[in-house]
Amino acid sequence: MTNTLNDDVTVTLTSDEAVVLFEFLRRFSDTDKLTIEDQAEERVLWNLCCIFEKASVLPLEANYPQALLSARDRLRDEN
Template sequence: MSKDVQITLSEDEAWVLFELTRRFSNTDKLSIENQAEERALWNLCCVFEKTLHQASDIDYKEFISKCRDRLLDE
């Protein structure tokens, strides 16, 4: 079972990322429509880099594959 992770976003980041994911959900096309979306994704990546920690001696590709498998619909 995966652990919970909490991250903090500004309200503006949250709204811009919400709109980006809503648009993707409705169209199945992931595209950046303006620089604010790109900035929000960069900021989110930085938050993940500060928040997520894994052992340095793991096979990263295998680790990500297992994470993806756990998220698949049954």
């Protein structure tokens, strides 16, 4: 499946992955620190990375660095 920059990407997680990922993200939101507290958090991040790799060929393209910069610019807060 090829996605362009304007396509939506749907991510499907198991209930366990969702709970572990939610806790990881909540903790980051509360502390501003990205730390792995349990190997399950590492596993869910690896699984998520694999899902994104399967959903897009963009990281394999020569223009990936520019596409990443552009995406960051569009998502960054304005202030």
